[in-house]
Each structure stands twice: as structure tokens, then as C-alpha cells.
Amino acid sequence: MSCARMEGKILGYVDGRLKESERLEVEKHLGSCAACRLRANEFRAVSGLLDELPVIEPSAAFDLRVHARVAAEPVKQSWWAWFAPSPRVAFAASMLLLATVWLGLRPPDSSLSATDIDKINQDMPVLENYDVISDFAPLTELPPPLQADESTQQNQQM
Amino acid sequence: MARSDVQLMLDVKAGDEQSFALLLHRYRSPLVNFLYRMVRNREQAEDLAQEVFLRVYRAREDYVPSAKFTTWLFRIATNLALNSVRDNRYQRMEISLDAPVTADAEDGGEKTMDVAEKHPNIEQHLIEKARSKMIRHAIEKLPEKQRAAVLLHKYQELDYGEISKILQCSESALKSLLFRAYETLRVELAPLVAQQLKQ
Ligand SMILES: [Zn+2]
Numbered sequence: 065m066s067c068a069r070m071e072g073k074i075l076g077y078v079d080g081r082l083k084e085s086e087r088l089e090v091e092k093h094l095g096s097c098a099a100c101r102l103r104a105n106e107f108r109a110v111s112g113l114l115d116e117l118p119v120i121e122p123s124a125a126f127d128l129r130v131h132a133r134v135a136a137e138p139v140k141q142s143w144w145a146w147f148a149p150s151p152r153v154a155f156a157a158s159m160l161l162l163a164t165v166w167l168g169l170r171p172p173d174s175s176l177s178a179t180d181i182d183k184i185n186q187d188m189p190v191l192e193n194y195d196v197i198s199d200f201a202p203l204t205e206l207p208p209p210l211q212a213d214e215s216t217q218q219n220q221q222m
Numbered sequence: 223m224a225r226s227d228v229q230l231m232l233d234v235k236a237g238d239e240q241s242f243a244l245l246l247h248r249y250r251s252p253l254v255n256f257l258y259r260m261v262r263n264r265e266q267a268e269d270l271a272q273e274v275f276l277r278v279y280r281a282r283e284d285y286v287p288s289a290k291f292t293t294w295l296f297r298i299a300t301n302l303a304l305n306s307v308r309d310n311r312y313q314r315m316e317i318s319l320d321a322p323v324t325a326d327a328e329d330g331g332e333k334t335m336d337v338a339e340k341h342p343n344i345e346q347h348l349i350e351k352a353r354s355k356m357i358r359h360a361i362e363k364l365p366e367k368q369r370a371a372v373l374l375h376k377y378q379e380l381d382y383g384e385i386s387k388i389l390q391c392s393e394s395a396l397k398s399l400l401f402r403a404y405e406t407l408r409v410e411l412a413p414l415v416a417q418q419l420k421q
Contacts, residue, residue, distance in 0.1 A: 071397075071398070071401045072394065072397040072398070072401070074401070075375075075397070075400050075401060075404055076382075076397075079375075081381070081382075103408075105419055106408040106415050106419070107404050107408065109408070109411075109414075109415040109418035109419055110404055110407045110408050110411060110415060111376065112418060113357050113407075113411055113414055113415070113418065114357065114361070114372070114376050114377075114407075116353070116354060116357060117259075117354070117357060117358065117361075118354065119251070119255055120254065120255055120258055120264065121251065122250050122251060122254040122268060122271070123268060126250060126254070126268055126271070126272070127243075127246060127247075127250065129268075129272050130246055130250075130272050130275045130276070131243075133272060133275075133276050134242070134275070134276065134279050137276075137279065137280065
């Protein structure tokens, strides 16, 4: 073998990565070539020096950051998922409906003249309705928005 | 028996988050160390390693075990590292031509175990510190592709076939990269090499 061909083999020889036949070939060359013998020894020394490099430990926050970034990934949804009922959308829709009803029933807000007050007295039944709406029990018994949040978290974990 | 990397990845694909945590645990340290040696900055190395794991996670749905998991993992890491090294060089040129590489690279930023305790002899400690610094600098000075080849070959125990896939070059090109890198290292580290040979 020539010194030039040794270039591709010498590190493999030092690391013990050569096939048996290649190793024998290399050893035969090394037996008769002082330059390659020196190089092989020096490569072995370099390899030993590289073993001395200290290993660093990832910081304590490393895993947490990876998990946080993974959790922040958008959940992949197929197109038909848009039609599936979502608790958050249903909740928002019902809130919107309730708000519309409430605004519709609210008396117009303006400064009151004497005739206005007369009119209000005449319209008493409507105001009574307003009181009923503002104290409407189902409004205070609405499920807290927590439920919707829980379901989105589950989606993210999937 | 421990599940193989490929099996873990297939379990991640099937929606098992726990398997992802296991892969993270298995490769966090090798990846952070590899990237640290590549980009020479600890914080940046951790950011890049996070990015690698994120990309693995994003690719889970399309994962097909056609190659070894480590080949795929380090290919992502190497591409990110090479891009980052090139970006850093560009930025450094823009900031200042004679700025030091990074403060981090200068003192290593390594959490060495209490060295003073290990070496009661302060003189010996300083000698070893200088020695360690010299080795680190010699690796850091290698062109980035040679550096990646040395790191993958030396520390990740990957075979030539895998490394050449990671670096997207032929096996003979890889052998040539490694040969040139070791030639440079034996010159850069000549005093230490001579010391080593005397022993
Ligand atoms: Zn020779």
C-alpha cells in the first residue's frame, strides 16, 4: 500500500474500525514506513487528548423548556374538525345570545324629563321584566369558563 | 428491556408523550455537548438542542424508520449547527472584526466538578486547565464541517456510513475530512502530542 492510500485508513486503524484484511495491509505498510508509523502514533495521541474534553451537563431548565415548546405546538386538526361541536365555541355562542337578549331588553339610556318618567311609569311591566332578566338565576349558575380551558388542554396533550 | 429509539419514536407517533420524554432523556446530553462544541456558546447550544427536539416532535406524524434514529437526529442537529455557525460568523464580521469569539468559549462555561477539590495542588490544576483549553481551542479552530466530522466520529460513536449521511457527503470524502482534521490537530497540539508519545 502507498502512503497516499494510507490516508483513508490510518484513523480507522487507530480506532480499530478496519476490517481484518485492511488492518493487516495497514500493519504491513507501517512495518516499513517510519513516516506513517509516526503519524499513526500521533493520531492515537490526538484521539487520547480528545478524550480529555469535559462533558457539560444541560441546565436544569432544559427539559422544562423543551416540554413547554412542545406543549405550545398547535394541535393539528383535520378540516372536518371545524364542524365538530367545540365546547369553547358553544359557550361563546350562548354568551353572545344572552348578551344580545339582555341588550335588547335594556331601556334606552338618556337623561330623563318629566314626560319620560310618566312614560316609564306606564311601561312598568317592561321594567319588571328587566329586573327578572338581571336577576335571572341561570345567568349566575352558568358553568365557569374553566371547563372550556380543560378541554383545550386535553386537545394539546393528544 | 429498554425500547429502541425507533420503537420510542413510533410510540411518539402513536400519541405517547411519555416516549418523547424518554427520547429527550436519552439524547439531551449528547446533543447539547455536540452543539456546544459546534457553536462554542452554551446558551445557544441549548437553544439549538431544544429546536432539534421540537423538530423531531413536529415530524412525528410523518416519521418512517428508514434510517437509524441517531442518523436522523444528528442530521437535524448538524444542519442547525452549521447554519448557526455561518450566521454567527456573519454577525461577528458585522459587529467587529477583532471581537473575541465569545466570552463563553473563552472560559469554557463548563460546570467542572469542584476542580480545586480534585487537585489539591494548584499548580497541577493550572497546568491541566491550560491543557484542556488548548485542546478545546484546537477543535474550535477546525473548519466547521471538519469539526462536525470529528465530533460525530469521536464522541457519538457513529460509523462512517452514518456520519457521511449526516454530513451529506461520500464515505471517501468523510475519510478525507477526518484525515485533514487530525493532521491539523496533531500540529496544533504538537506539545501535548509529544508529551503523550514520551509516556
Ligand atoms: Zn507510509
